Amino acid sequence: PGTLYVVATPIGNLEDLSPRAARVLAEVSRIAAEDTRHSSRLLAHLGINTPMLSLHEHNEARRVDTLDSYLMAGENIALISDAGTPLICDPGFVLVRELRLRGRDIVPLPGPCALISALSAAGLPTDRFTFGGFLPSKPSARRQALEKWQAREETLVFYESPHRIEHTLESLCEQMPERAVVLARELTKTYETFLQGSPSSLLSQLKQDPNQSRGEFVVMIAGAPPAVQSDEQSITAEVLLNALLREGVGV
Numbered sequence: 001p002g003t004l005y006v007v008a009t010p011i012g013n014l015e016d017l018s019p020r021a022a023r024v025l026a027e028v029s030r031i032a033a034e035d036t037r038h039s040s041r042l043l044a045h046l047g048i049n050t051p052m053l054s055l056h057e058h059n060e061a062r063r064v065d066t067l068d069s070y071l072m073a074g075e076n077i078a079l080i081s082d083a084g085t086p087l088i089c090d091p092g093f094v095l096v097r098e099l100r101l102r103g104r105d106i107v108p109l110p111g112p113c114a115l116i117s118a119l120s121a122a123g124l125p126t127d128r129f130t131f132g133g134f135l136p137s138k139p140s141a142r143r144q145a146l147e148k149w150q151a152r153e154e155t156l157v158f159y160e161s162p163h164r165i166e167h168t169l170e171s172l173c174e175q176m177p178e179r180a181v182v183l184a185r186e187l188t189k190t191y192e193t194f195l196q197g198s199p200s201s202l203l204s205q206l207k208q209d210p211n212q213s214r215g216e217f218v219v220m221i222a223g224a225p226p227a228v229q230s231d232e233q234s235i236t237a238e239v240l241l242n243a244l245l246r247e248g249v250g251v
């Protein structure tokens, strides 16, 4: 059987496509793309005319057998999404899960990813982080989602669209008013901007300059401060203190 290559494509700047990605896109027999019209612009820019077929959330399950029959016939196939790394808030998971169960070769071609790019330049801790994908659009569901993450001590990361960025900041003003937040906007594009501050200061910056609400966002939130001593720790401290007092040690 052939190989499925999972190929990351640019999130804005076309120079970010790796030479390896360009070679593989030119060499495979077919490219499964989230939106073939959108990706035809990238392929035209690269001078590549590999045939494409669509693979999006509505036809992904049906496409598995078709794509697998190409692989079984010895063809190599590339999977791409509209921008960035496939499967990261993009189609491809159903296909990859199924082909892996069937024992096919699946090779990742690493490259642009908004989440990782944003974290790499934000200045928030990155040793551990939680990626929450897109927050729910309904206010009550958004509140619940944020409540669930509120006590986490690691950096929280969300994807956000321009229509909802102000709503998300309003929710943060209510639920995490003291946190440091970094907004990464239009990464790798002309108007790439990093804004940092409390939720309320960011909200007023966006309201003052509506251009700052345009484009695509990654929202990063500093984790909760480490929890105060757990009950267990304070009991241990109390036992120790009493023991020292009994011993007559001046504390």
Ligand code: SAM
Binding pocket: 011, 012, 081, 083, 084, 085, 086, 087, 088, 089, 090, 112, 113, 114, 115, 158, 159, 160, 161, 184, 185, 186, 187, 188, 189, 216, 217, 218
């Ligand atoms: N697969 C993509 C990746 O690897 O990052 C993510 C696809 S997801 C459908 C689109 C979301 O990713 C946008 O709403 C935004 O939150 C984020 N995003 C994509 N490109 C971005 C960019 N250039 N700057 C900031 N955020 C971006």
